[in-house]
Amino acid sequence: MKKFTAALVWLRNDLRLHDNETLARAARDAEFVVPVYCLDPRHFATTSFGFPKTGAFRAQFLLESLSDTRLHLRNIGADLIIRRGKPEEILPALAKEYAAQSVCFHEEVTDEELRVEEALLDNLAVQGVKDVSFWGSTLYHLDDLPFNTEKLPDVFTQFRKMVEKSAKVRPTFPAPQALMLPTGIESGEIPTVQDLGLAPASMDARAVLPFKGGETQALERLNDYFWLKNCLKDYKETRNGLIGADYSSKFSAWLALGCISPRTIYEEVQRYERERVANDSTYWLVFELLWRDFFRFVARKYDTALFRRNGIMNVSKKWKEDWNAFEAWKQGTTGVPFVDANMKELLLTGFMSNRGRQNVASYLVRDLNVHWLMGAEWFESQLIDYDVCSNYGNWNYAAGIGNDPREDRYFNIPKQASMYDPQGEYVRRWK
Ligand SMILES: Cc1cc2nc3c(=O)[nH]c(=O)nc-3n(C[C@H](O)[C@H](O)[C@H](O)COP(=O)(O)OP(=O)(O)OC[C@H]3O[C@@H](n4cnc5c(N)ncnc54)[C@H](O)[C@@H]3O)c2cc1C
Incomplete structure (x- = not known):
């Protein structure tokens, strides 16, 4: 250049x-x-x-x-x-x-x-x-994929295997040490939430983390989760948890705004594997980052179809725009304790575990037959870690209009609750 x-x-x-x-x-x-x-x-x-x-x-x-x-x-x-x-x-x-x-x-x-x-x-x-x-934005660079976006496999496992076999994660760029700004530029004020037309929301004390934005906090969380608390070695066993800061990495909010780069996380996983332990858990965190990549490439492949009623596979289903059922879901008053607890957590903190998201999404679209876009848009509004590709990609899957028709994403809520919240601790927490 x-x-x-x-x-x-x-x-x-x-x-x-x-x-x-x-x-x-x-x-x-x-x-x-x-x-x-x-x-x-x-x-x-x-x-x-x-x-x-x-x-x-x-x-x-x-x-x-x-x-x-x-x-x-x-x-x-x-x-x-x-x-x-x-x-x-x-x-x-x-x-x-x-x-x-x-x-x-x-x-x-x-x-x-x-x-x-x-x-x-x-x-x-x-x-x-x-x-x-x-x-x-991704772990693997677009140009390093062993296929063009149009040829992206529709099944995640195929994508993962091809990428793991043929592509390499590029090294990170060092942060610049000095930059020169022309003189006389008005820097502009950072507004408040109210200036943006929103009522400020204070995070409920039961939140998994007091999420704070920024690169500093992102790198601190990485250090905390990997090195100080040594949680990475158990990630695969704990990742389906519901309560507390450390059942999963909680990197998603920082990843969504790019406060942390997936390649930086990858390099730290590699260092952890050298200095502490390499096991299924250390692999699994990278595996989850590959899901994130996958949804970004899927979004690139399917373009606006991701947001259409019939989704990327153009499957026509009869969705109801039932606002009463939707409101109950959104407020956590459906009467199904596991769904309600998760929806209250989302409403009061802006976060929900992956296990929770899968369950509440399945409940909305498969049990209530409510239009999946209503759910996806509520998540878009409410999630602190909202990422357009991960959100709409996951909702397409949940609604059965995603690109892997072999996956049946129906979740039996009582069964899930008894598996993941056997003592009802999570449900009680959000009563
Ligand atoms: C209906 C639905 C909507 C979702 N919407 C979003 C969203 O808007 N933004 C978002 O970041 N994730 C979304 N997810 C994926 C997942 O639930 C979150 O990434 C995860 O719960 C964030 O917590 P964590 O960082 O502790 O995850 P960890 O378990 O620690 O995983 C590490 C990282 O891997 C990535 N990851 C993990 N699972 C997934 C997945 N299923 N899809 C894509 N990436 C994944 C995330 O970047 C995550 O930070 C959604 C899932 C569902 C079922």
Whole structure:
């Protein structure tokens, strides 16, 4: 790449300095680097069924992540420039103001995000500003897959085996040590949750973790879970738990906003395997990260079908838009104790275990026959770790319209409750 005088770095779901190719490349290729985050009003609009697209828990987590990114960037001589508005309008205007010759960013894969990218590229082209995009959200790089996205296997096991056999995880990028910002840039204030039009929500004291956004907290959690508490060696046995901080990694919220990179987690797993123990549990955490990759590639392959009523397999089912049944599910008042406990946890903390998610999703779509998109959109609104691909991918599976028709995702709730909450401790906790 030719040496640019100034480059904008458009930060999106990559709010970190470590293993961030956009920052690393801009630092290498430009004299001045301007990291920008746009608070896009469309992210704070409502979903098709009328829920806030970003609920208060995730909004709070995002704002904390922005503060932390700003702090890290200030420590190396730069800043995080915050603007409220559409990236496709803000970035070209900033590029003009600071005579930036390029805008670097990480690619996304889903419809709304791609439309923003397209509009941005059009506007930059008019000004003769170069766009430089990178793939950076998955463990395995898109270009290293042993197939094109169109040929992505529809069955997870096939995908996993092919990837494990033929692809390698790329090494991480070191965090930049120093960045230079052009003088005179207005840094912009980080708003409050109220400024974003949301009522602040305080997390219930029963929450599994007092989730706090940011790279600092993400790396602390990694250190805590792997090294201080030594939980990784037991992950496979504990991962279906329901109560407490340590039955699973809880990395998801930080992964969703990119406060931590999956490759960094992978490198730490490898170090743990060298220095402590390598067993089924250490493998299993990487296995779960592969599910995350899989859903991202699935989203890329199936495009807007992921969000359609008939899902990626175009299966026509009779879904009910039964608001009474849905409200009871959402509020945790269905009368089915295991479902209600999980839904209350989600409502009051923004988190729910993987076991819980599978059960409540199955209950909504298979027992109540309620439209799966209502459930998916409620999760989108409420989850602190909402990730468009993982959420809609998992909901497609739960609704039986996903890309692996052989999987029967029906969950017998009483049976699941007796297996995973045999003493009723979890249900009592959320009474
Ligand atoms: C209906 C439904 C909706 C979901 N929505 C989301 C979502 O919006 N965002 C999200 O990150 N996960 C989602 N998941 C997947 C999973 O439930 C969470 O990733 C997990 O519970 C997060 O907790 P953890 O970080 O402690 O997971 P761990 O068990 O510690 O797993 C480590 C990491 O592996 C990945 N992972 C694990 N299971 C899955 C899975 N089934 N699909 C994709 N990635 C996985 C996550 O990145 C997770 O952080 C959903 C699952 C279901 C059934």
